[in-house]
Amino acid sequence: MSQNPRRQFLTHSAALAAAPLLAGISGRALGQAPARKLGVALCGLGSLATNQIAPALQKTRNCRLAGIVTGTPSKAEEWQKKYGLADKSIYDYKNMHRMADNKDIDIVYVVTPNALHLEHALAAAAAGKHVFCEKPMEITVERCQQMVDGLKKAGRMLGVGYRCQFEPNHLECVRLAKEKVLGDVKIIDANFGFAIGDPTQWRLKHDLAGGGSLMDVGIYCLQTTRMITGEEPVWINAAEVKTDAVKFKEVDETVMWQTKFPSGVVANCVSTYSANGLAGFRVAASRGWFGLDPAYFYGGNRGRRSDGPEINIQVPDQFALELEDFADAIINKRPTKVPGEMGLSDVKYLMAIYESIKKGRPVSLA
Amino acid sequence: MSQNPRRQFLTHSAALAAAPLLAGISGRALGQAPARKLGVALCGLGSLATNQIAPALQKTRNCRLAGIVTGTPSKAEEWQKKYGLADKSIYDYKNMHRMADNKDIDIVYVVTPNALHLEHALAAAAAGKHVFCEKPMEITVERCQQMVDGLKKAGRMLGVGYRCQFEPNHLECVRLAKEKVLGDVKIIDANFGFAIGDPTQWRLKHDLAGGGSLMDVGIYCLQTTRMITGEEPVWINAAEVKTDAVKFKEVDETVMWQTKFPSGVVANCVSTYSANGLAGFRVAASRGWFGLDPAYFYGGNRGRRSDGPEINIQVPDQFALELEDFADAIINKRPTKVPGEMGLSDVKYLMAIYESIKKGRPVSLA
Numbered sequence: 001m002s003q004n005p006r007r008q009f010l011t012h013s014a015a016l017a018a019a020p021l022l023a024g025i026s027g028r029a030l031g032q033a034p035a036r037k038l039g040v041a042l043c044g045l046g047s048l049a050t051n052q053i054a055p056a057l058q059k060t061r062n063c064r065l066a067g068i069v070t071g072t073p074s075k076a077e078e079w080q081k082k083y084g085l086a087d088k089s090i091y092d093y094k095n096m097h098r099m100a101d102n103k104d105i106d107i108v109y110v111v112t113p114n115a116l117h118l119e120h121a122l123a124a125a126a127a128g129k130h131v132f133c134e135k136p137m138e139i140t141v142e143r144c145q146q147m148v149d150g151l152k153k154a155g156r157m158l159g160v161g162y163r164c165q166f167e168p169n170h171l172e173c174v175r176l177a178k179e180k181v182l183g184d185v186k187i188i189d190a191n192f193g194f195a196i197g198d199p200t201q202w203r204l205k206h207d208l209a210g211g212g213s214l215m216d217v218g219i220y221c222l223q224t225t226r227m228i229t230g231e232e233p234v235w236i237n238a239a240e241v242k243t244d245a246v247k248f249k250e251v252d253e254t255v256m257w258q259t260k261f262p263s264g265v266v267a268n269c270v271s272t273y274s275a276n277g278l279a280g281f282r283v284a285a286s287r288g289w290f291g292l293d294p295a296y297f298y299g300g301n302r303g304r305r306s307d308g309p310e311i312n313i314q315v316p317d318q319f320a321l322e323l324e325d326f327a328d329a330i331i332n333k334r335p336t337k338v339p340g341e342m343g344l345s346d347v348k349y350l351m352a353i354y355e356s357i358k359k360g361r362p363v364s365l366a
Numbered sequence: 367m368s369q370n371p372r373r374q375f376l377t378h379s380a381a382l383a384a385a386p387l388l389a390g391i392s393g394r395a396l397g398q399a400p401a402r403k404l405g406v407a408l409c410g411l412g413s414l415a416t417n418q419i420a421p422a423l424q425k426t427r428n429c430r431l432a433g434i435v436t437g438t439p440s441k442a443e444e445w446q447k448k449y450g451l452a453d454k455s456i457y458d459y460k461n462m463h464r465m466a467d468n469k470d471i472d473i474v475y476v477v478t479p480n481a482l483h484l485e486h487a488l489a490a491a492a493a494g495k496h497v498f499c500e501k502p503m504e505i506t507v508e509r510c511q512q513m514v515d516g517l518k519k520a521g522r523m524l525g526v527g528y529r530c531q532f533e534p535n536h537l538e539c540v541r542l543a544k545e546k547v548l549g550d551v552k553i554i555d556a557n558f559g560f561a562i563g564d565p566t567q568w569r570l571k572h573d574l575a576g577g578g579s580l581m582d583v584g585i586y587c588l589q590t591t592r593m594i595t596g597e598e599p600v601w602i603n604a605a606e607v608k609t610d611a612v613k614f615k616e617v618d619e620t621v622m623w624q625t626k627f628p629s630g631v632v633a634n635c636v637s638t639y640s641a642n643g644l645a646g647f648r649v650a651a652s653r654g655w656f657g658l659d660p661a662y663f664y665g666g667n668r669g670r671r672s673d674g675p676e677i678n679i680q681v682p683d684q685f686a687l688e689l690e691d692f693a694d695a696i697i698n699k700r701p702t703k704v705p706g707e708m709g710l711s712d713v714k715y716l717m718a719i720y721e722s723i724k725k726g727r728p729v730s731l732a
Contacts, residue, residue: 287561
């Protein structure tokens with residue numbers, strides 16, 4: 001097993017090496033190419049920032065890597081060299097206020113551990129920067145609300161990193177659902193998990209992660225159910241299972257939950273840190289079915305539908321798609337598709353799942 | 367949509383038209399070919415008996431269609447003509463005791479509505495016949511026990527129609543689990559359902575069916591979880607969702623349930639009468655995954671495993687496999703792999719699922 005617990009998300013990405021240019025793929029009518037690319041500072045240089053987001057920034061036409069925030073001097077040196085960053089654009093977590101003087105930076109992409117998102121988002125906003133925040137947005141509803149309020153007060157835009165909201169295979173499934181191509185959607189089965197490695201990582205510490213597999217990967221399944229239905233859950237029933245009480249002392253290992261939506265659609269979901277192989281969803285409708293498997297990898301997502309055609313739209317880079325869209329929203333002064341309110345409501349539902357687990361009975365949200 | 371709610375199980379069977387002879391496929395070392403084929407009387411001539419079991423009997427080497435039990439004279443005439451049955455081998459539900467004098471009949475295969483299984487099984491046993499009973503075995507644990515006791519008292523063999531217990535793709539998955547080929551099994555996701563047609567059919571009447579989708583197709587998922595783990599559930603959490611209160615006035619439309627097994631394996635399952643497209647299972651293990659999709663059709667089941675090879679063993683006829691095995695068990699005086707006790711325990715777990723739904727909380731079985 002890989003030492004990097006997230007490396008397996010990449011399974012299919014090798015096939016994308018010869019992918020066509022991004023602009024022709026996104027399918028969205030972006031605004032005019034900007035006079036200058038918006039500068040993005042990456043706040044937190046873990047594996048996601050290193051292996052996905054920084055490379056993605058090289059592929060966008062309206063933004064670029066313009067700065068970094070890190071607490072590790074050796075990383076600062078390495079990144080500065082690799083990406084030719086100016087001295088003034090290298091920050092640590094204590095001097096982010098200095099960004100106010102740096103016109104090269106327009107957006108701060110917060111990729112730190114979940115429980116640090118609020119602090120870093122507010123620091124960026126205080127320096128006059130727009131904020132793009134990884135999901136889960138924060139570890140409590142209250143902290144999400146503080147982030148929303150803080151960015152609003154600062155008059156800056158806030159987006160949450162829901163890459164599947166821009167992934168064309170997901171969007172095709174949303175279309176199939178919305179247009180009832182295979183009849184009324186009835187049931188959604190969605191699962192995501194992986195066998196997590198290093199037992200010392202922050203994802204296994206409650207204070208930093210706010211939860212385990214549910215917060216980290218279960219959120220993808222929750223998003224799928226909301227995207228496919230276009231509705232909000234009104235009822236949640238959940239259970240947790242732990243097979244390794246030492247490794248998962250502080251956070252959930254496996255969570256299973258069921259949700260009901262107002263139209264009668266139901267969803268059955270699993271998130272796990274204990275096993276590989278669950279990374280897809282299936283939508284059962286009155287006249288047929290469709291779904292993706294895998295659905296949640298960084299590349300190579302694909303699917304099937306019961307009436308024949310394969311769902312397999314090549315995506316050169318999901319992070320490039322979400323960043324291009326966020327930059328475009330800023331440039332063209334339009335709302336983002338993934339606002340802080342979306343991140344907040346997801347955290348609300350994740351907390352309801354934990355509440356159901358704790359109470360040992362269903363939780364009504366209606 | 368097909369008027370025959372079960373026709374969709376056949377989706378892939380056309381591809382099997384040119385399937386090789388059964389004997390070479392079953393992979394089991396059957397006993398010597400018998401001096402005479404055991405005679406099977408089909409009790410209940412619905413679509414399953416008509417379209418699956420009677421044709422299957424033409425393909426077995428150790429049994430044959432030798433009689434019928436039906437309450438419909440026109441069916442009796444049609445079947446007698448089609449299969450060249452003797453006058454003495456045509457029964458209705460009130461004269462099954464006369465089978466005692468018919469040496470052509472060794473086995474009665476009970477394919478009537480669920481709540482009639484006990485009556486017909488006991489009538490067959492009283493006439494000295496072995497009984498093969500469709501699943502679910504009956505509609506309560508008590509009635510299953512009465513069937514087990516009745517057959518034991520009569521000194522006849524009782525088997526339950528769990529075709530997946532003989533389906534080689536399922537058996538390959540059991541092997542992968544047991545031999546830990548992809549590591550320890552952690553999570554099983556299993557679903558089965560279809561959009562049921564005719565609202566007047568017996569499957570939608572509680573007195574005859576004992577329940578809805580759970581009893582009819584959920585039982586396949588339950589069996590999968592027991593087969594893959596080799597264990598018995600110790601905890602069940604379940605919920606029901608109804609979107610059509612008229613059609614599903616008497617029985618469940620959609621059931622979602624979660625089970626825990628002693629080793630820590632968990633399962634997340636759905637059964638439904640409201641939608642097509644859920645008919646598979648996925649097993650997530652510590653080093654990879656495997657599963658079948660579809661898993662539960664009459665033909666064409668196939669699957670994948672994360673380390674590469676496709677799971678796709680051609681099966682000419684699952685009903686022929688189960689019937690050959692049952693006849694072989696009788697001929698060679700060995701136990702069947704699918705005894706009444708297995709059918710009884712499944713009904714016990716199905717009832718625990720209904721109990722959890724009713725109570726709105728998990729049910730412990732430990």
